[in-house]
Amino acid sequence: MTTYQQETASGPLAGLVVVDASSTLPGAQVSQFLADCGAEVIMVEPPGGSMVRQLPGWPALLRGKRSVTLDLRDAADQETLRGLLQGADVFVHTLRPGTAERIGLTAEALAEKYPRLVTAHITGWGSDSPWRDYKGWEGLVYAKTGAMWSKRQLTLRPGPAFVTAPYASWGASQAAIHGVLAALLERDVSGRGQVVESDLVRGLGALEVYNWFYELVLHRFPGAFTPMDVAYDDDGIPQAYLIFALLIASTKDGTWLQFAQTAPRLMQAWLIELGLAQDLADPKWAGFPMLPTAELRGEWWTTMLERVRERTFEEWQETFERNPDVSAEIFNTPDGSFDHPQTVFDGRVQVVDHPELGPVRQSSTLIHAKGAPLVPLRPAPSAGADDAALAALLDAAAARRATGAPSDAPATLPLEGITILEFGSMFAGPYGTTVLTDMGARVIHVETLEGDNIRSLVAFPEAGGAKVMQGKESLTVDLATAEGLSIVHELVPRVDLVVQCFRGDTAIRMGLGEEQLKKLNPGLVYLNAPGYGTTGPYAGRPAYAPSIDATAGLSATDGGGVRASSDMAEIKLRAASLHAAGAVNCAQADGIAALAVGSGLLLGLYAKRRGIELPDLTTTMLASAQQSVIVLNTQYEGRPELEQVDGDFLGLHALYRLYPAADGWVFLATPYDHEWAALTKLAPFAALGGDARFTTRELRRAHDAELAETLAGIFAGRAKADWEDELTAQDVGCVAVTEENLEWAMQDDAFFDAGYCVEAVNPIFDEHRRLAPITRFSRSRTKADAGCTLGQHTTAILRELGYADDRITDLQERSVVGGA
Template sequence: MTTQPDTESGGPLAGLVVIDLSTTLPGAQASQFLADCGADVIMVEPPGGSPLREIAGWPGLLRGKRSITLDLHDVDDLARLRRLLANADVLVSTMRPTSAARIGLTAEVLAERYPRLVTAMITGWGSTGPWAGYKGWEGLVLAKTGVMHAKRQLTKRPGPAYVSTPYASFGAAQTAVHGILAALIERESSGAGQLIESNLVLGMGSMDTYNWFYEMVLQRYPDAFEPMDSAYDNQDRPQAYLVYALLSAPTKDGRWLQFAQVSPRLMQAWLIELGLVEELANPKWKGFPMLESVELRTEFWEMMHERVGARTYDEWQQVFETNHNISAEPFRTPDEGLEHPQVVHDGRAVIVEDPELGAVRQPSTMIHSEGRPLTSVRPAPRAGEHSDQISSWLQELVESPATDGAATHSLPLDGVTVVEFGTMFAGPYGATMLTDLGARVIKIEPLEGDNIRSLVAFPEAGGAKVLQGKESVAVDLTSPEGRELVYEIVKRSDLVLECFRGGAAERAKVDEASLKKINPDLVYLSAPGYGVDGPYAQRPAYAPSIGAASGISVTDGGNATTPPTDRADLRRKAVTMHTAGATPAVQSDGIAALGVASAMLVGLYAKRKGIEVPAMVTTMIGTAAQALIAFNTNYADRPEIPKSDDQFYGLGALYRLYQASDGWVFLAAPTEKEWPGLVKALSVYVDLESDERFSTATARRDNDGVLAETLSIVFAGRRKQEWEDELTRQDVGCVAAAEANPESVLQTDPFFEAGYSVEAVSPIFDEHRRLAPLNKFSRSLTKADAGCTIGQHTRPVLREIGVEEARIADLCERKIIVCDD
């Protein structure tokens, strides 16, 4: 019998006690990450067990935690919860604001009763604003914010398409982790806890790579650019030039591959391999890849398909193994994603022996250290397994003393300096998230700037989001003088983020060993696409290829990777799989960035506690596996994982899209307890209560198609906003589906006024709206800065490290640095 917090797992968060009241995916994923890092996570489950146990992947989601059964409607059990909270460090909850207030989980009550407690409230829509009372189902958020519109080309039918990957839940989970760790770091100086809030809307919004500013430019200059918000037209013909670099194509033996030849160097190698360089000498292809007509774009696209289809999968594998400038991934299911050669090499898939389920395969910890998982993954508990153990511990505890710390109102990461080596989005945006929390991030850029700056035709629009809040120091890192300047900056920094391919940091002499000789107290995180070594470490990694490798694309795209039956079928499937993995709004880049920020904060917190986490690594493919843990946790007799129908309406009659008279709505009433409310709300339109086909949950499952047809007739009779207003007023989950991309939707007045976007001032875009900081704190502050130009901060940073003006001028003259000030 234990009389203290569980510390069996070790790890950088060992000794932290986390009380987990979560009943939905984002909370479970947040506390799973904390448990994976060594925290003692105590799940509070209702009698009969948590609803989370109905998810097929529950053994992965609940792993490493302890479980106590408490009925929070019972006075004595509520008192036990309060005693737990009085002796805990962190509380995680996914309750709706009204439910949380009922048991005293408001910022004011928490601050009074539990002054050192850090509380993370994860909701669908936030605790304030016009949608705060809406139910927080993922589908509702993705429909109302426009994600289902952005993914509409998953299907040939008109209208939005259901999205299966839980992007918003994973985003909200990781942003909650960011808030928790930032608040814990701040608590080290203030002694005080606080309440932080994350929500699914902002969690989803964090994932867009560049489309926010593309949409903003279109709105500002409506006559200057021709909008192109989809990669293909309605005849499945290519419109966007990136479809060539991001080709989805089947091999001769029917295995679909996802290519990702995004940079000019990679695209050149790709065209040489396909034997198309000579073809481009023909004047008809002038301007490639921006070809003049849809006919020319389609012709070249089909030539590429033919060249890919001329070789078998094994023949293409030979190409990838011998030419690291050409890379493609076969589309894998989530289960197959854990069999990826790099995942296996890195030990990012583990087998955990469960006392009842037997062998359970699941992703390892998101963070690895010294080539191994951060902690040993332990089985999930049975419901209430540790009730007696934890109750005995509670009886021996005394109330924690009140804090003597001053309740400061500063930025939680004030004083933290990060140096970033990396390009594009997946790693660097992790550092961007820390700027909103107060960290100073110095981005070391090549003299010509990060490639992402030129990804979009409008100057700087491609990189504006990832550069928010950063200081740009443009320096030739390949020159000894440039490198020495960077070393001086590193001496004065707390953390280094490196996002190169395996081996590149060593060649550039900015690897962990080199930099820790300069600054032994440095926290260092490597965040490559695949790994720091191993079979894929040298390969370029982009969102579509990682989406294919991990199972994200198949999760969203369904059965589209079966061999094509004819030319039209090939076109349609190519469009579906491109949409599944390459839609900018939600993809593997954003998922990876969220994990990078979490890992950086773990390293910072550990350092403050005197704990070293050497050779700390996150990878794009490893973090993508974490996002799919509810799908890829596998064991004998695993229940069937719900899948979208072939037309991408949704998961069933009670969780899907319906066509209204003027557009589409998304209905979310999938649980047994929600059925009576839906029946009552629709009673003036249809009598569902007396229909025996729908009288029980089993009957509704057996007659799901009939129920969907019945509801389709009902919803077609009114306008979509009328349905949202009427049904949400009766606490039924239903929203009008947006018919614009989410990056545009979040900039509109209603979403701005609700706090999902804020004003910033950019040296390029002047005053504009940007995504709001991803957390709200009850006490600490956040900030929302804009992006920067290439080398904008070179001169002031060099002055700060003691470089004289005359030398700065000389360095500029000799092109060792670029100063844009």
């Protein structure tokens, strides 16, 4: 077994060769992850450099890679690409399906020419969707899936709101990483590669936490429940009682704080700290926090905001030090998140000297081992830096060319035979194993006898946990008892991976730490997936998605920045907007962290199969959120100014923006020169092409408001579906905005027929639609199981361990175990 210390210079994927011909953010994130794990990544760039270099975070996205120049429109350069692929293990590209087919990059052609090659194909809409040929801009996906409607309370203006953060790119990139690692594991058995597909739509759908089944219940039983799909009413007054626990407030000196006093004892401590606890004795506030009228909710909210504003940020910091039951996170910019005490403690920020840019401050590797990044970070290459070495790279590829016939073993689930033991609750850790069940992994979810809290998060039984429980087995056991702990210890030698999501050193104190379990199973892969860390200043703190969104800069990104205000009316407006930015379920830190957990588990498993030990393998919720905005938080002198959403949350500029149509809204995405040219060839927009104000990109930006006004007048004249049909038929990025929350929109017939959701049968919900597997394979199979009920598999698991039925009954009667 090779030790981690021996591998730190090269990483767990050392020896793998990756050819990356992608030109978009999710493709760059895939190869960045692989390079961060030690793979040799050869980036294929067109003359003039990849479009990725236009992104502010390109020095981090391209770090540690090599760069060669190839024009893939040229037949000779296509042949050179084929020469590189003959010695590659992984190929990454983001071509639209039709383009990939035209140049011979179908699954069949790749399998014939490169039988061991694993290809990651990342698109906007998927290769078999009716929208497969639509432009893959993230904004188009947000508009059509309903994400812009779900986050409409970013503004009190009626209608959808522009979503800024790159959630869908993160989801698609992590799904592709899962597929690549799973396909490499499968290749070790079959000797055969395959094409792995992910897309922005499914990637975004994976980030949603629990509202999918909430929406299902509302539509299945109309009138039985009173829906509350937004946190604030039309007058900007809180409707949801969680607003009080997750209060967003400004200090006396203008620092915005995200509180997270969600447990009853934490709320009580906070009310005492604010001097409000005694007020609850007044019958006026009976039922708090479930106050019955908007007037009462508004009054209590105003009082809480005023009490927070009585202290400066420094005074609140002193409060947090004095009273550990009261805590809050600052609303950082993405840049500001690098100064978080836990981030500094964990060494999650690295400075890399770039020969042209100078020092580049950036997030370290997504996964850490032994308290350090997986590899020392190296600077991004200049475009074409390795052109002189191209002949040598081709010779090396030829020398590596696979020989011999691959196995004709039948296609199976790529993770079949892998068992994961999971200790965690809610979503940020556990959903990372859920997506692996779709690939065939067996996951045993260990729960208390009362059940995972997410099961009761929604009033309808099991609706909160139905998504995260998909494909799992539920074992209910009291780990505080010696017999309960012994049951889990008996399971450990039978599993391949363990993931624990507890705070700080809780796992060790419970007898579930890495060293403790590896004594029972030396071959175990063990992943820590806490909110903040296993040690350090924030290790013991609970992590909630809104808090992580705030401190990592996601809320500021979606919310249009953070700014001080002394006016209470403005504070209330900003609080509502920041809530929509960081706490709306469809896209936030829980889902971001969960997909990183899946990547960490598969990396650990693949490294183990290669004989590489990765002790203290760790990914955290905070680090994952920071990694997801690496395109925004990478810092260097001369970095382009980050684009900000306009004050009305319509978009970034006139050519990437929401517009009212005759019967709703459309989203237009034509930011590049060639897209502008395509738009102005169409009759309704032809006059714009000859307008002297708009002839160049620079002039269009200088006259942005005038261009937006002109386009608004044009779009207002026709129905949104007509605009989508006409513009997309001419390869112009424009879609009708779905005015339905994402969680229901993605269950409707159009998305079902497109393959984005599939049917499953749940013990509670019977036949229903669930999100389709987010990673697809050209040869391996996937499955799509439904969720399980509390303790559903307890008896079966105990029998598997050899427990007789009378002993199981005894354990149940003494409340050591529960379930069926």
